[in-house]
Amino acid sequence: MAAFSSTGRRFSGAGRASGVGAMLLGLSLLGACTTIENGLQEAAGVEASKAAYLPGPTREPVTFENLQKADPQSSIGRSQHPKILQAYGGAYSDPKLEQTLAGIVGRLSAVTDDPNRVYRITVLNSPNVNAFALPGGYLYVTRGLLALANDSAEVAAVLAHEMAHVTANHGIERQKREEAAEIAGRVVTEVLASDSAGRAALARGRLNLASFSRNQELQADALGIRQTGRAGYDAFAASRFLRAMDSYSHFRTAFQADDPNLDFLASHPAAPQRVELAERHAREFGMNGTGLTDRDRYLNGIDGMLFGDSAVEGYVRNRSFYHPGLGITFDVPAGFVIDNTAEAVLATGPGDTAIRFDGVALPRSSGLVDYIKSGWIGGLDVGSIRELRIAGLDAVSARAAGGEYVFDVTVIRVGDQVYRFLTALPAASDASVGQIAGTVANSFRRLSAEEQASLKPLRIRIVAASSGDTAQSISNRMIGVDRKLEMFQLLNDLKPASTLKVGGRYKIIAE
Structure with a gap:
């Protein structure tokens, strides 16, 4: 954002790692020996494959690194792996969950078209819903995605999709395309400068690059669904989870402005197209409902898994942000959605307010x-600077303008730390920026020792429905989330009119 440019780090202080991103937690990786051994034990009729992977008494230990030596692409994944961990808050460690995922990966590995490929799966300590792969067999899935999935088949569909990217060398192809696009972009810029033809050429190049990526996604869908079905899982799990991700995306962006231009450069095809094609591929394995879902085992695996933000990132509770390590909190107005990212806490609200x-x-x-006049705020109105006190702390606020937006900037000192609020509204809403900014900044305060001690992370808990329970009654047990009923339905893939089964197991969010 032009009016708010700074290279300063986000947070520093107790419980916070220096630099961008979260404090790196203990590395939790599933080595190839664990993944393959456990998974092959579950797959029927694969004793020969099992013997090929398991070590004899005189062999060197079977580890991901040793098996990976024969893979020429391994250096790419190995070099990028630490960067992925840093960007996503490190690896999430949970032995029960790791065992569950090991079984899924091993079952998929038993039916792969590339039996010489080995895989390492890392659960990323991030609430974002994401999964991806790097060349060399590096698979990643966030705990946010695992919280959204409802059975082993859905996770198998996701992982098989990512394994297909590795098998089809999509990562290598993308790297080559990006390098070529960068060179082409420099040539176009240097030769055509700001000419409209140059801009059009650059736009066409970006569109072609994105279009090719969409084709890769569709290819990975097809390969992944076939692998999921061959492993004995419900092949329709892919289309089911695509719908769940689409619903969750709409839930998260309910108050954010849509930009139709972004669709052209999206790396994934539109959800309806992917769902339709996924169902077509799944029919090769029979009718919907054919195949293993392994729901109970999966729910056992994620029971107790961390949900949302970790303590080192701070917690979002409804419309409030709390950071127990730094001892601070603030609120946003009704109608706003908070997103605690690696670089900043963001909130979006009605009327394109950010x-x-x-x-x-x-x-x-x-x-x-x-400090506020030191140059990190573009378009600053020096005459608007005023000193004030917020919760007994020194503070300064000012106004700025840039492009089609107006900004209110408030900085608050706590010891050697300065906390910064930037509120942005369209210029047409200039009269409202001060009121909204003041409401948010004036809610800032330090936490008491008792409040800091009482803050606990949220977790996925599995509960059984009793006679008389409804989606509303069980969702009321959840804490720390806004729109409880909608979140409960999303987490459990329930329609608004769905009734709960007595004895059925469902996910809720609690401490």
Whole structure:
């Protein structure tokens, strides 16, 4: 955002790692020996394959690294792996969950078209819903995606899709295309400068690059669904989970403005197209409902899994943000949705309103007025600067303008730390920016020791429905989330009119 550019880090202080992203947690990786051994034990009629993978008494230990030596692509994944961990908050460690995923990956590996390929799966400590792969057999899935899935078949469909990217060398192809596009972009820029023909050429190049990526996604869908079906899982799980992800995406972006231009450069095809094609591929394995879902085992595996943000990132509770390590909290108005990202806490609300919150270190000898005038705010109205007190703390606010937006910037000092609020509204809503910004900034305060001690992470809990239970009654047990009923239905893939089965097991969010 032009009016808010700073290279300062987001947070520093107790419980926070320096630099961008979360404190790296203990690495949790499923080595090839665990994945293959457990999975092959579950797959029927694969004793020969099992013997090929398991070590004899005189062989060197079977590890992902040793088996990977024969893969010429392994250096790419190995070099990028630490960067992935840093970007996604490290690896999430949960032995019960790891065992569940090991069985799924092993079962898929038993029927792969590339039996010499080995895989390492990492659960990323991120609430985002995502999964991807790197060349060399590196698979990644976030705990946010695992929370959304409802059975082993859905996770198998996701992982088989990512394994297909590896098998089809899509990562290598994408790297080559990106390098070629970068060179072409430089040539177009240098030769055609700002000429409209140059801009059109660049746009066509970006569109072709994105279109090819969409074709890769469709190919990975087809290969992954076939592998899922051959492994004995419900082949319709892919289309089922695609719908779930689409519903969750709409749930998360309910208050965000849509930009139709983004659809042209999206890396994935539109959800309806993918669902239709996925169902067509799944019919090769029979009618809907054919195949294993393994729901109970999967729910056992994710029971107790961390949900949402971790303590080192701070917690979002409805319309409030709490950081127990830093000892701070603030609220956003009704109708806003908070997203705690790796770089900042963001909130979006009605009327294209956006709020950003972050923090930087600032020596006590530096004044707040001098800091706000130091050049990190573009379009600053110096005459609007005013000093104030918020929750007994020194603070300074100012107004700025840039493009079609107006901004309110408020900085608050807590010791050697300065916390910054940026509120942005369209210029037509200039009269409202001060009111919204003031409401948010004035809600900022320090947490008491008792409040800090009482804050606990949210987790996925599995509960059984009793006679008389409804989606509404069970969703009321959830804490820390807004729109409880909608979230409960999303987590459990329930329609609004769905009734619960007595004894049925369902996911809720609780401490």
